[in-house]
Amino acid sequence: MIIGKREIASMQLYSRFAVASLAASLPLTSGYAIGAPSSTPVVATAASSRCAAPLAIADMIKPTLSMLGAKGPAGDNLGDSLPNCPTTIWQAEDIDVDEWQAKYNAEDMPACPYEIMATPADNAKGADYFIEKRDEIKALLLKHGTIWLRGFDMTKDPDGFRTFWESLQLDPCLDPIHSSGLRKFLSKRDALYEEVNKQSLSRHYIGLHQEMTEKRTAKFGAFVCFQPATVSGGEFFIADGERIFRDIPSDVLKKLIDRQIRISVSNLDLELIEALPEFIATKPEAMEKVAGLVGEKVAPKFDMDLDMIWGTDGREMRLQAIEHAQSPINRHPDTGRPVWFCNMHNHARFLRERRPCSVPEVGMTDVYYGDLKVIEGDLLTKVNEACEKNIVKVPMQPGDILLCDNYRVLHGRDVFEGDRLHAVSWFGDGEGEPMAGKTAATGDTMAGFINKFVVGE
Ligand SMILES: [Fe+2]
Numbered sequence: 001m002i003i004g005k006r007e008i009a010s011m012q013l014y015s016r017f018a019v020a021s022l023a024a025s026l027p028l029t030s031g032y033a034i035g036a037p038s039s040t041p042v043v044a045t046a047a048s049s050r051c052a053a054p055l056a057i058a059d060m061i062k063p064t065l066s067m068l069g070a071k072g073p074a075g076d077n078l079g080d081s082l083p084n085c086p087t088t089i090w091q092a093e094d095i096d097v098d099e100w101q102a103k104y105n106a107e108d109m110p111a112c113p114y115e116i117m118a119t120p121a122d123n124a125k126g127a128d129y130f131i132e133k134r135d136e137i138k139a140l141l142l143k144h145g146t147i148w149l150r151g152f153d154m155t156k157d158p159d160g161f162r163t164f165w166e167s168l169q170l171d172p173c174l175d176p177i178h179s180s181g182l183r184k185f186l187s188k189r190d191a192l193y194e195e196v197n198k199q200s201l202s203r204h205y206i207g208l209h210q211e212m213t214e215k216r217t218a219k220f221g222a223f224v225c226f227q228p229a230t231v232s233g234g235e236f237f238i239a240d241g242e243r244i245f246r247d248i249p250s251d252v253l254k255k256l257i258d259r260q261i262r263i264s265v266s267n268l269d270l271e272l273i274e275a276l277p278e279f280i281a282t283k284p285e286a287m288e289k290v291a292g293l294v295g296e297k298v299a300p301k302f303d304m305d306l307d308m309i310w311g312t313d314g315r316e317m318r319l320q321a322i323e324h325a326q327s328p329i330n331r332h333p334d335t336g337r338p339v340w341f342c343n344m345h346n347h348a349r350f351l352r353e354r355r356p357c358s359v360p361e362v363g364m365t366d367v368y369y370g371d372l373k374v375i376e377g378d379l380l381t382k383v384n385e386a387c388e389k390n391i392v393k394v395p396m397q398p399g400d401i402l403l404c405d406n407y408r409v410l411h412g413r414d415v416f417e418g419d420r421l422h423a424v425s426w427f428g429d430g431e432g433e434p435m436a437g438k439t440a441a442t443g444d445t446m447a448g449f450i451n452k453f454v455v456g457e
Helices: 006-023 046-070 097-106 119-126 127-133 136-146 160-165 239-249 250-259 271-277 281-300 377-389 436-457
Strands: 114-117 145-148 185-187 192-194 206-209 221-227 235-238 261-269 306-310 318-323 329-330 338-340 366-369 392-394 402-406 409-413 421-427
Touching: 097 250, 114 136, 114 377, 119 127, 127 160, 136 145, 136 402, 160 192, 160 221, 160 421, 192 221, 235 271, 235 402, 239 338, 239 377, 239 409, 250 377, 271 281, 281 306, 281 318, 402 409
Parallel strands: 114 145
Antiparallel strands: 145 402, 185 192, 192 421, 206 409, 221 402, 221 421, 235 392, 235 409, 261 318, 261 366, 306 318, 329 338
16 A cells, blocks of 8 residues: 555654653663863963963873872763763573572671761761772672761762762763653763652652663662652662572572563553554554654664564553563672572562552553563562562661662662652763763753653653
């Protein structure tokens, strides 16, 4: 059948619907620029000539600042030069579940989180405390997976929080789905994202997850509390991926490893297509066209490898965007120890429907086996039990920071009432390339648009 202008206009209408719906539905929940030489060209004007000598001196001083622990002049705008979130390091093959579970059961696992309470003397040192303790804090992070920094005065605002992580010489990066535009910066110039504080999602429980996709994973996250929920709830929580690995029944874990998992990130119910008159397009033609348009126009924004699949959940006209198959476990890139590395607790529909969930159907995620078969409820329940057994709620107060090893530790947050302001910065390995100008600009434009009109500011 030949499709004419009128038909194309009609198809475009459906395409816009599909694109907007997918953008609205994709998941809400989840480098190096400090000290980089300025790229501002020196223009040979009288004014700039007068500044040349001081600028040259400033450049000479930079290495000294770096040696002192600060990576550059405080307040540099990092927003346009942040590198992408690093590529996920997968080392999931040949992990002997029985051997590692026995080993973990025999171990006296270190506390997670490890708490550091500031003393008046620590606070008097300001940034120097973190510069002096940098190596010690990094060693504790590797051992314990998470450090809860409590009672520090400096970290109660974005400037001080940035000084904190600069003092530790962490390398900020974009979050794994930054290009989708669904993640909103609290302070872009400080590489600081807002957590899910918005009222429309306050009654939505965010389950355990690492900040990762099959494709990209942040190495570390620093979560900061500027204001706990003013009425109740909203506690941040974490769970150690080594402990979850230890506690999932071995037969369940082996089955999931063997069959792999796939995560669906959106539902589009497109029964409208069935109502299209035959002279516009046949149903198969329309389905193919819409799937192609969504895959071509929207999926790339998410920097994920997504397949567009019709007919899931027993609904012929449901189109889902589904990540490629992945292992539910991984080896930690530094320790080589296996961890539960899977966002099933957050994304499985079976679990979401059994706890507070205010995400509309279009945004309901789900988790399948690698062959897209449904994962049995009793199996999900066993995974859920192992996850919840290891959840540690952290009642963060203003200025408190949870510094997390994102390969090792999963995070989530409880429902809340009132106003809440928590934020997070992500860190990579310092080796990422800044996003190319066009890509970065596109992502940012999408971010502003979607946050304003779809997600709601
Ligand atoms: Fe998250």
